Amino acid sequence: MKKNKPNNSRRDFIKASATALAGFYFVPRHVLGGPGYIAPSDRLRVAGIGVGGMGGGDVRGVFASGKADFVALCDVDTNRAKGSVDAHPKAKFYKDYREMLEKEHKNIDAVTISTPDHMHAVQAMAAMQLGKHVYVQKPLTHNIYEARMLTEAEQKYKVVTQMGNQGSSGDGVRQMVEWYNAGLIGEATRVYCWTDRPVWPQGIPWPTATATPPANLDWNLWLGVAPYRDYVDNLHPFNWRGWWDYGTGALGDMACHNMEAPFRVLGLDYPVAAECSVGSVYVGEFQRGYFPESCPPSSHITLRFKREGKEDLRFHWIDGGIQPSRPDELGPNEVMGDGGNGVIIEGTKGKMMCGTYGANPQLLPTSRTKEVDVPQTEYRVPGGAGGHYNNWVEACIAGYGSKEFERLSSPFSVAGPLTESVLMGNLAIRSYDYREPRNDGSNRFNYPGRGIQLVWDGPNMKVTNFEPANQFVKRKYREGWSL
Numbered sequence: 001m002k003k004n005k006p007n008n009s010r011r012d013f014i015k016a017s018a019t020a021l022a023g024f025y026f027v028p029r030h031v032l033g034g035p036g037y038i039a040p041s042d043r044l045r046v047a048g049i050g051v052g053g054m055g056g057g058d059v060r061g062v063f064a065s066g067k068a069d070f071v072a073l074c075d076v077d078t079n080r081a082k083g084s085v086d087a088h089p090k091a092k093f094y095k096d097y098r099e100m101l102e103k104e105h106k107n108i109d110a111v112t113i114s115t116p117d118h119m120h121a122v123q124a125m126a127a128m129q130l131g132k133h134v135y136v137q138k139p140l141t142h143n144i145y146e147a148r149m150l151t152e153a154e155q156k157y158k159v160v161t162q163m164g165n166q167g168s169s170g171d172g173v174r175q176m177v178e179w180y181n182a183g184l185i186g187e188a189t190r191v192y193c194w195t196d197r198p199v200w201p202q203g204i205p206w207p208t209a210t211a212t213p214p215a216n217l218d219w220n221l222w223l224g225v226a227p228y229r230d231y232v233d234n235l236h237p238f239n240w241r242g243w244w245d246y247g248t249g250a251l252g253d254m255a256c257h258n259m260e261a262p263f264r265v266l267g268l269d270y271p272v273a274a275e276c277s278v279g280s281v282y283v284g285e286f287q288r289g290y291f292p293e294s295c296p297p298s299s300h301i302t303l304r305f306k307r308e309g310k311e312d313l314r315f316h317w318i319d320g321g322i323q324p325s326r327p328d329e330l331g332p333n334e335v336m337g338d339g340g341n342g343v344i345i346e347g348t349k350g351k352m353m354c355g356t357y358g359a360n361p362q363l364l365p366t367s368r369t370k371e372v373d374v375p376q377t378e379y380r381v382p383g384g385a386g387g388h389y390n391n392w393v394e395a396c397i398a399g400y401g402s403k404e405f406e407r408l409s410s411p412f413s414v415a416g417p418l419t420e421s422v423l424m425g426n427l428a429i430r431s432y433d434y435r436e437p438r439n440d441g442s443n444r445f446n447y448p449g450r451g452i453q454l455v456w457d458g459p460n461m462k463v464t465n466f467e468p469a470n471q472f473v474k475r476k477y478r479e480g481w482s483l
Contacts, residue, residue, distance in 0.1 A: 044396050047072040047108045047132075049097045049123050052080025053237055054137060055114030058164065059084045061389035062112060062135065068393050072104045079216040080237060095218050097123050105130045110396050113137065114164070118246045118475075119224045121146035122483055128153045133160040133396040135389075138256035139248055140412065140419040144461055145474035147423065149483060151416030158400040162392035162408055163415035165256045167357025170385035173261045174378035176345075176352055176361045180265045182374040184363060186349030188266050191315045192324040193258040195356075196340035197250035202242035203281035203289065203297040207232040225481040242295050248426055249295030250319035254341065254356070255422040256415075259317065261343050261358035263418050266313065270458025271303040271421055276428040279320055290445075292433055298322055301425035304453075317425055327351055329364035357385055379407055420458070428454055431469040 044067055048059050051073045062068050074094040075081035085093055094100035101111075110133035113123045121141045124134045128150075140163050141147040154161045167173065179185070210230040213219040219231045226245040241247035262268070279298030281289045298320020305313040318324060326336055327344060329351060336342055338355030344364075345352050351364040362369045381387045391409055398404035405411075431449035438446050448468070455465045463469040477483065 042067065042397055044068040044393055045071050045107060045109045046112060047074065047100060047104060047110075048084065048112045048114070049074045049100070050113060050115035050119075050137075051075050051084035052077060052082075053114075055112070056080075056084050058112050058114045058135065058137065058389070059087070062393060063088075065390040065393040067390075067397060068110075071107055072100050074100045076218045076221040077216055077237065079214075096221055098126065101126055101130060105132070108132060110134065110160075116222075116240050116246050117248050117252055118142045118226050121150060122225055122477075122481060124150055125153060125483055128157045128159050128161075131157060131159060133392075135162045135164065135392050137164040138415075138419075139163075139252040139422060140256070140415050141423070142246075142248060142252075143473065143475050144420050144423045144427065146483060147416045147419040148461060151412045154412040154416075160392065160395045160400055160405055160408070161412040161415075162388070162395075163256065163410040163412070163419070164388075165260055165357075165410055165415070166385045166388035167257050167359065168260050168264070168409040168414075169381040169383075169388040169391050170358050171380055172354055172361045173264050173358035174380060176261055176265045176354060176358065177378050178374050178376065179352060179361070179363065179372070180345075180347075181377065182372075184350060184368075184372060184374070185345065185347030185352055187310065188262075188313060188345055188347050189311070190346040191262045191266075191313065192318070192344045192346075193255065193262070193316065194318040194323050194337070194342055195250055195254040195258060196321045197254050197319055198242060198295070198297070200239045200241050202249060202295045203279070203291060204242075204294055205289070205291050206243075206293050207234075209233075223478070225475070225477045227476075227478055244293055244295060244430070247295065248423065249429075250299070251301070251317065251422055251425045251429075254319070255317060255425070256419065257357050258341055258343055259315075259422060260410075260418060261354055261361075262315070262345055263421070264414075265345065268305050268313070268315075268421070269417055271315070271424055271456055272306045272312075272458070273304040273453050273455050274301065274424050274428040275453040276301045276425065276432050278429055278432060290433070290435070292430075292435075295426075296320075296429060296433070299425070299429055301428055303421060303424060327353075327364055331365065334366060359385070381407070381409060424456060427463070427469060427472050430472045431463070431466060434468050436468075 046068050051059050052075055070088040070091045073084055073091045074097045076095055111127040112135045114137045120136050124136050127134050211233045213231040277300050278296035281297055301317040303315040341356040343354050354361040381391050395404040395408050434449040435445040435447050438444055452466050454463045454469055457464050461473050
């Protein structure tokens with residue numbers, strides 16, 4: 001496999017200079033700096049975009065590698081950013097990521113992005129076009145088109161990428177791959193993933209009362225690519241997840257964690273079809289609310305995957321606290337998944353199960369788990385799920401195409417197709433709730449997207465049997481903001 005030169009002119013210059021000087025006199029770096037010394041050429045200069053809340057956790061995780069320095073921080077909310085700013089007082093602070101990249105791009109090697117879903121793609125693309133490595137929180141993007149663009153950009157700009165689904169670095173998913181490859185459950189026939197999310201409001205009307213944005217928040221920058229709206233209370237910093245303009249609902253929040261294990265175990269790609277049903281919300285007496293701006297309170301998605309020479313795989317996603325039937329092999333009072341979340345893969349010879357992040361994998365009945373012993377064939381990330389950040393940092397330092405790059409757990413070449421499949425579920429949801437006026441002059445509406453299994457042309461990102469669904473493949477970007 002051809003190895004590509006790391007995309008880091010500063011590090012290349014330092015290494016080239018060191019090689020030239022070595023012709024005169026070479027001193028081992030541990031002599032220069034003592035035990036554990038890391039040469040400046042092996043330290044990663046990082047900028048953080050979105051550094052409060054989960055973003056603060058990402059800053060801490062990357063910095064804990066011991067090989068990264070945050071030289072710039074960016075957040076539209078100065079109060080939320082305070083913890084990261086205080087922890088890295090030498091880092092320059094910005095509110096607008098565009099200004100930060102313009103002024104600091106020569107001083108940084110990599111960027112972490114931990115903003116609301118709707119901003120992931122434009123921020124990641126801007127950094128990648130500057131040749132910067134990127135770590136992007138899950139879900140990778142807000143829509144399918146953006147996921148495809150970032151996947152292609154990784155190879156085009158030859159940068160190191162990672163999505164923030166830390167379970168992909170865990171030992172659990174690797175154990176499941178080994179079990180499956182050893183034939184312990186036979187050929188997979190059906191998959192169930194479920195979550196107790198949402199734990200934020202969904203299926204509700206947009207608030208009618210507007211408010212004044214707090215002084216610490218730049219509301220216009222927070223909106224970014226989304227259509228302009230007046231500020232409302234209780235949207236930032238968390239409840240935006242339930243609104244299509246900004247979030248991706250329960251699917252976007254948890255499916256990149258829970259669906260990742262079966263995707264990796266079964267080697268899945270794009271689905272060929274999707275269908276759904278959604279939970280109803282009632283307002284008033286026996287009246288179903290229609291709130292197309294808001295994600296539904298619960299949903300059941302069925303994705304269908306083609307497999308060459310095999311029967312199609314049915315992949316079920318269930319959220320809102322609803323769970324699949326308990327397997328007969330699971331004993332009374334044994335926890336299914338981890339209780340609120342989980343995965344079950346059914347096969348022709350047996351079943352396997354795990355919790356969120358692929359943790360605590362078990363064969364069913366669970367007594368089988370301790371009875372089997374298969375060879376370890378999958379690489380284990382040092383530190384497991386906790387090593388997810390370091391997995392990315394080491395690859396950034398080594399460069400695109402390096403051995404460390406090949407060991408990445410969730411590069412965009414993997415995370416992109418996974419995210420597309422996750423967001424295919426949301427495409428089905430929005431198509432299901434798509435409505436149009438009837439032609440009989442009444443005040444009632446048709447719901448032509450219901451009762452349809454959407455046929456998906458993955459390579460061309462197009463629903464082939466229901467044209468209105470294609471409006472949700474790519475969003476409309478606010479003027480002045482684009483991918």
